[in-house]
Amino acid sequence: MDNMTTIQQTIQNSIHLKQQISDNSELVEKIEQSICLIVSALRNGNKVLFCGNGGSAADAQHLAAELSGRFYFNRAPLPAEALHCNTSYLTAVANDYGYEEVFARMVKGSGKQGDILVGFSTSGNSQNIINAFDVAKKQGMSTIAFTGETGGLLKGQSDILLNVPSTDTPRIQEAHITIGHIICEQVELRIFKA
Numbered sequence: 410m411d412n413m414t415t416i417q418q419t420i421q422n423s424i425h426l427k428q429q430i431s432d433n434s435e436l437v438e439k440i441e442q443s444i445c446l447i448v449s450a451l452r453n454g455n456k457v458l459f460c461g462n463g464g465s466a467a468d469a470q471h472l473a474a475e476l477s478g479r480f481y482f483n484r485a486p487l488p489a490e491a492l493h494c495n496t497s498y499l500t501a502v503a504n505d506y507g508y509e510e511v512f513a514r515m516v517k518g519s520g521k522q523g524d525i526l527v528g529f530s531t532s533g534n535s536q537n538i539i540n541a542f543d544v545a546k547k548q549g550m551s552t553i554a555f556t557g558e559t560g561g562l563l564k565g566q567s568d569i570l571l572n573v574p575s576t577d578t579p580r581i582q583e584a585h586i587t588i589g590h591i592i593c594e595q596v597e598l599r600i601f602k603a
Contacts, residue, residue, distance in 0.1 A: 426580050427587060430573065440588055443553050443569050444595045450525050450551070451600060456488035458520060460512040460541055461529030461555075464582050466493050468529050468555075468589065475593040484601045492516070492541075512541035522549030530554070531581045533561020533572070542566045555588065557581045 430436055447457055457476060459469035469491045476489035492515045493499055502511045516526060526545040528538040533556035542552050542563065554560065554567035558574050573584040 422577070423580055423583050426573070426575050426577075426584055430584060430588070433574065436571065436574075439569050439571055440591060443571065444592050444599070446551055446553070446569065447525055447592065447596050448599045450523055451487055451596070453523055455521070455523040455525065456490065457525045457527060458490055458492055458516065459527045459529070460492045460538055462535055462537065464578075465529035465531065465535075465555075465585070466491070468582060468585050469527070470494060471586065472527070472589040472593060475590070476596065480590075480593045480597045482597070482601075484597065487596070487600070490519075509536040509540055512537050513544045516541045516544045516548065516550070520545055520548045520550050524548070524550045525553065526550050527553045528555070528563065528567075529585060530561065530563060531557045531578045531585075533557065533559060533563040539563060539566060555585045 450457065457473070459473045461469040470493070473489040473491040476487040478486065492512050498515070499511055502514050506514065520526065526541060528542060530538045533554065539562055542554070543566070545552050552567045553569045554563040554571065556563055556570065556572045558572060558576050560570050560572040564570055564572070571588055573581045575581050575584065
């Protein structure tokens with residue numbers, strides 16, 4: 410297989426996964442439920458917190474910025490934040506309590522009843538995300554998990570599981586940002602154009 414064919418195959422794999430998502434009425438319904446949950450929380454004066462590791466941290470930060478900044482049009486900012494952006498906090502808590510506690514402590518400190526925690530983990534088994542979801546539930550927050558096919562341990566810990574039907578990490582992350590963009594677009598429209 411030559412390089413051009415390999416590139417084209419990767420693109421086709423990404424397209425195929427997105428087509429699978431589009432054809433999956435259960436997953437599309439969960440995306441709609443996520444939109445409704447976030448819109449309701451924001452209308453009630455609550456916020457959305459995002460967390461993830463590595464590329465998933467970048468996705469979490471990206472989507473928080475779409476909500477707190479803007480997506481398609483100029484409008485008031487929405488309260489959304491990625492939990493890993495304060496490096497002094499992150500490194501202090503990782504050093505003093507362990508990396509598995511970095512998000513849980515931030516959720517405990519800044520999350521409140523009615524807020525939403527959105528966690529990204531392609532495996533669904535990232536311990537620091539699982540711990541954050543545990544704390545979020547105790548705080549009366551709702552949880553949305555973006556995962557790969559199985560959902561991992563987050564499957565049983567999330568109010569809404571957005572489990573992309575794949576085990577290929579790069580393709581899962583591409584699908585996560587597509588789903589995240591759909592959510593941000595619809596949240597913006599429903600809050601500001603409804």
